[in-house]
Amino acid sequence: MLTEKQQAILDFINEYVEDNGFPPSVREIGRHFEIYPATVQDHISALERKGYLQKKRFQSRTLSILGRRTSTDREATSATPIVGRVAAGLPLLAQENLEDTVRLPKQWASAGAFLLKIQGNSMEGAHILDGDYVLVDPQQTAENGEIVVALIGEEATVKRFYHNDHGVTLKAENPRYKPIQIQRDETPSFKIIGRVMGVFRVMKK
Numbered sequence: 001m002l003t004e005k006q007q008a009i010l011d012f013i014n015e016y017v018e019d020n021g022f023p024p025s026v027r028e029i030g031r032h033f034e035i036y037p038a039t040v041q042d043h044i045s046a047l048e049r050k051g052y053l054q055k056k057r058f059q060s061r062t063l064s065i066l067g068r069r070t071s072t073d074r075e076a077t078s079a080t081p082i083v084g085r086v087a088a089g090l091p092l093l094a095q096e097n098l099e100d101t102v103r104l105p106k107q108w109a110s111a112g113a114f115l116l117k118i119q120g121n122s123m124e125g126a127h128i129l130d131g132d133y134v135l136v137d138p139q140q141t142a143e144n145g146e147i148v149v150a151l152i153g154e155e156a157t158v159k160r161f162y163h164n165d166h167g168v169t170l171k172a173e174n175p176r177y178k179p180i181q182i183q184r185d186e187t188p189s190f191k192i193i194g195r196v197m198g199v200f201r202v203m204k205k
Helices: 004-020 026-033 037-049 071-075 184-189
Strands: 053-055 063-065 077-083 098-105 114-117 133-138 147-152 155-164 167-171 180-183 190-200
Touching: 004 026, 004 037, 004 098, 026 037, 037 053, 133 147, 147 167, 155 190, 180 184
Parallel strands: 077 114
Antiparallel strands: 053 063, 077 098, 114 133, 133 190, 147 155, 147 190, 155 167, 167 180
């Protein structure tokens, strides 16, 4: 999973190689993006860790692309925002909420989809762990049993959704957490933000 800047740098390296037959230097990348060489090195290191680049030591112009990416690859992806928090009173994609963007295949991320970082372990039974990112399809309705991002008053939560004539129940996937009951006359304080479509995890060394 690449950030928007990492994707842009990878695309630039790929296009430079196609045009010149060899990769750009760190300084050339820095001049193109108007960033410091040290910042370029940080991005290159991240691309190495994620398996997109290989850097040969003790050689000039040492970058090689693992699995060449083309403009068609970029057209098949969409920029998906990472939302740090969901807050009442603010538009979902307000600048205050955004942390970064990544490019995901369009068949995964529908128009308007976003990633939300999980805090806590209430959904570990559904294999959604603390620090994971869930891919959310924005919508205000859901079917019984679906996992949703919901706003209750000022607080956002990720839970499994159930409803009946009496109101709404939000269930955790962890026995240590009690279900959240929302009576029918309390539903004005409750809002579905979207439905969870997938989970992404950054593996720690």
